[in-house]
Amino acid sequence: xxxxxxxxxRPPVQIFVDGVAVAARQGDTVSAALLAxxxxxxxxxxxxxxxxxxxxxxxxxxxxxxxxDGVGNRQGCLVPVAEGMQVEIQxxxxxxxx
Amino acid sequence: MTVxxxxxxxxxxxxxxGPAGLAAAATSAEAGLSTLLLDENIxxxxxVFRAISSTPVTDRNQLGxxxxxxxxxVQALRASGAEVIHRATVWSLDRNLxxxxxxxxASAFVKAKRVILATGALERPFPIPGWTLPGVMTAGAAQxxxxxxxxxxxxxxxxxxxGPLLWLLAAxxxxxxxxxxxxxxxxxxxxxxxxxxxxxxxxxxxYFAKGLSMMREVKAKVQVxxxxxxxxxxxxxxxxxxxYVAGRKRETIPADLLLLHQGVVPNVNLAMxxxxxxxxxxxxxxxxxxxxxxxxxxxxxxxxAGDGAGIGGANAAVxxxxxxxRAAVDALAPAAAAKLPxxxxxxxxxxxxxxxxxFLDTLFRPAPQFRIPSGDTIVCxxxxxxxxxxxxxxxxxxxxxxxxxxxxxxxxxxxxxxxCGLTVTELIAQARGKSPQEIGYYRLRAPVKPITLAELAAxxxxxxxxxxxxxx
Numbered sequence: 001x002x003x004x005x006x007x008x009x010r011p012p013v014q015i016f017v018d019g020v021a022v023a024a025r026q027g028d029t030v031s032a033a034l035l036a037x038x039x040x041x042x043x044x045x046x047x048x049x050x051x052x053x054x055x056x057x058x059x060x061x062x063x064x065x066x067x068x069d070g071v072g073n074r075q076g077c078l079v080p081v082a083e084g085m086q087v088e089i090q091x092x093x094x095x096x097x098x
Numbered sequence: 099m100t101v102x103x104x105x106x107x108x109x110x111x112x113x114x115x116g117p118a119g120l121a122a123a124a125t126s127a128e129a130g131l132s133t134l135l136l137d138e139n140i141x142x143x144x145x146v147f148r149a150i151s152s153t154p155v156t157d158r159n160q161l162g163x164x165x166x167x168x169x170x171x172v173q174a175l176r177a178s179g180a181e182v183i184h185r186a187t188v189w190s191l192d193r194n195l196x197x198x199x200x201x202x203x204a205s206a207f208v209k210a211k212r213v214i215l216a217t218g219a220l221e222r223p224f225p226i227p228g229w230t231l232p233g234v235m236t237a238g239a240a241q242x243x244x245x246x247x248x249x250x251x252x253x254x255x256x257x258x259x260x261g262p263l264l265w266l267l268a269a270x271x272x273x274x275x276x277x278x279x280x281x282x283x284x285x286x287x288x289x290x291x292x293x294x295x296x297x298x299x300x301x302x303x304x305y306f307a308k309g310l311s312m313m314r315e316v317k318a319k320v321q322v323x324x325x326x327x328x329x330x331x332x333x334x335x336x337x338x339x340x341x342y343v344a345g346r347k348r349e350t351i352p353a354d355l356l357l358l359h360q361g362v363v364p365n366v367n368l369a370m371x372x373x374x375x376x377x378x379x380x381x382x383x384x385x386x387x388x389x390x391x392x393x394x395x396x397x398x399x400x401x402x403a404g405d406g407a408g409i410g411g412a413n414a415a416v417x418x419x420x421x422x423x424r425a426a427v428d429a430l431a432p433a434a435a436a437k438l439p440x441x442x443x444x445x446x447x448x449x450x451x452x453x454x455x456x457f458l459d460t461l462f463r464p465a466p467q468f469r470i471p472s473g474d475t476i477v478c479x480x481x482x483x484x485x486x487x488x489x490x491x492x493x494x495x496x497x498x499x500x501x502x503x504x505x506x507x508x509x510x511x512x513x514x515x516x517x518c519g520l521t522v523t524e525l526i527a528q529a530r531g532k533s534p535q536e537i538g539y540y541r542l543r544a545p546v547k548p549i550t551l552a553e554l555a556a557x558x559x560x561x562x563x564x565x566x567x568x569x570x
Contacts, residue, residue, distance in 0.1 A: 001233065001355050003247040005274045008154040025247065027152050029140070032247045041507065042232050042335070047482045051335045053232035055479070055517075057239035058145060059138055060220045060365070062512040063230075073512075073548070077242075078185070079139050 002035050010048050015085040017041070022087075030076035030087055031057060031064040046093040072098040102206045103199070104181060108134045110426050111197055111210035112180075113188050113368065116144020117412045118404025119216030119286075120171040121419030125179035129427040129434040132164065134208060136173070136186040136199055140170050140246075144218050145238060146412045147247035160273040164308075164412070171416065175463055176480075188542030191215075191372040195399045200549050211425040212399050215369050216419060219405035222384070223521050224259065225471040227330035229358065230279070230479055236266045237359035248277025250352035253354030255407065256340045258282035261361045261462040262309060268316040270421050280351060281426040282342050284360065296457035303454030328467070331356050360464040364406045367514060370542040373397050378535040379461050382409055383469065384520060385539055391445075392425035393418055401425060409459075413451035419511025420444055440450045470524050477525065478518040480511020485525060492529045499523055499540045512548050515540045 010025040017039055024033035031054045034041035042051040043065060054064035057077045064076040068085050072094035076087075113121040115137035122136040145151040147168025154162055175182065183201060190198035195210045221236045228234065238259060243249040250271050257268055257276050264281075271278055292299075300306055315321070328343035331353075341350040361386035366376060374395040376385040386408040393401040403422040404415035422443050427435045471477060471485040483506045488496075491505035499515075499522045502508050508522055509515035515522075519540055527537040 001251070001253050002243060002249040007156060007247040009156075009475055010154050025154070027140070027149070027154070028247050031274070032243050032249060034241065036247065046142075048143060050230065050482065051232050052230060054235065055239060056122075056210040056221065056236050057242040058220065059512060060516040064511070065515075074293075078140075080129075092551065097376050 002094055004036055013081050015081050018089060019028050019085045022088055024081040028081050030066060030068060030079045030081055033081050034076065041089055044091045048078060049092060067098060101183065101495055102184050103134055103183065103208050105417050106131045106208055108208060108210050108431050110134065110212045110214060112207060112214045112216055113441035114144060114216035114218055115142040115219045116404060117146060117171065117415035118419035120175050121416045122214045122216060122423040122477050123133050123180040124178040125420050125423035125438065126426055127178035129431060129438060131427060131430055133178050133180040135182045139183050140184060145170050148242055154248040155245065157493055161270060170264055174329045187547050188368060189547050189549055191368055193373055194395055200553060203553060205553055211430055214220055214398065214422045215402045215406055216404045217365045217406045219409060220357060220365045220516060222361050222363045223517050224358040224360050224468060225475055225477055226468065228332050230476050231331050231333050231337045232357065233354055234356045237357045239354055240357050241267045244270055250274045251355050252277060254279050254352055255355045256280050256282060256353045257357045258284060258349065259359040261359060262287040262458065264359045265312045265316055268320065269312045271318055272316065281320055281322045282327045282329065283322060284329065284465060284468060285462060289461050289463055293457050293461040296414040296460055300454035305454050360468055361462055362405065362409055363520060364408060367516065367542050367546045369402055369406060371544050371546050372400055374400060379408065379434050379487060383463065393422035409542040410452050410455060414448060415453050417444060421448065445528060445552060469521065470528055477521050478508040480513050481507040483508050488522060488525050492526055498537050499528060505515050508535045509538055509540045514546065
């Protein structure tokens, strides 16, 4: 869906998506890294379970909700990637304790 | 930079580090007022200057000269001595000018003598069939990724809608080597005629030449279909095709990515929650706050600058930021105001920046069928409520947006109405034969962004706070 422009010289950052290593770049948000990676990053909604991907990328639509380092319902479009970050694609509601 | 504010009290707190917020905070701090700038994003710039300090797009021609203006604003802010905190989400502002802000999972409270809201704009909802499918995004979303991560569309890409941002985005995608298969222009033909009386101001504004050359640049490389009157997205769990009608001819094209845009509207949540009165703007088709010429709202001490004060674009936002800050300086440190540009100069700058706006607003006024959906089209993305659901609720007694919450939970999901509020108001207004002003909007309250109960529970409490809720 998206690819990186060749001029992007930012250093790499490795994150893990559902346990699998994914290459991101320093300064990417979690959502941008997911969309650039080509992995199936579709979450499912809390109401009907419908698949969704980020819609606005600016913090207003909440369709980028994702579990980051064990904390659910994070807005992936507002959180920058960090080395070793553990991202889980959130299926349905945030779970208790997450 | 996830650090708490250094102080509990400030002369001026500016919320939002886009064009208006950057200019307001710099002006206020330069005049010697203690100034705090709170911003939700990773770095300064807001949307229009997004990632201005960090963009990997280093060829300055690709994002254009209008983008790089933001670098000067950031430089002025850094030189001004204003305290700046990013990744800071303001979730409450009240009439006492007390601000609650979430930073790194913990909330801090600050009090201001003046608050300048510079929360900007968001893209108008574009509720067409299939707009919740993965692969359908806003044009702004693609632009955000382009600016901050040098990402460009790669698969079969369709851009649909209208307005200046759409053409700017298309030009930027092409300059970075991205792919656009087709542009579907939804501008209503009758708008060209309606906009004609305002054309002189536009033709003599800086927008005209820039807009024309950008449209030429794009049209030389991409097939553009104008006069699109129907639009829908389809796919099974993922976007597969886009259908449209233009000149009574229906066409369906395969697509991996559909970027939608039909203008921007003020981001009103924080201002409304603070009690600032808003009126329906019948030209811009959105809620705009009631403000005086300096941006002061009816709530003492709260001013609004930038697109949150009514859509005016980035140049106007910068000047409005300076005017609002100037008013704060006049009130709090009149002696320091002498150092600032004269108010007459600022007002002349604003008139210049707003030149041509009525033309753009009239030409790009979105068509009713793209604002007021019907049938199974989703209105509220969070609670997955359709247009038919809304109309059925109206038929059995839901009189307005707040009543509708009890019937259907519209606006009660995490986005708090940002993606459905305008649609709900217009849909109910049409169904009931009333004006949007009469129908009104959601009653917004803090927290205006979701925070966890754990974060709320961890907020320091006084003995009086505890006594207010604990029995015995």
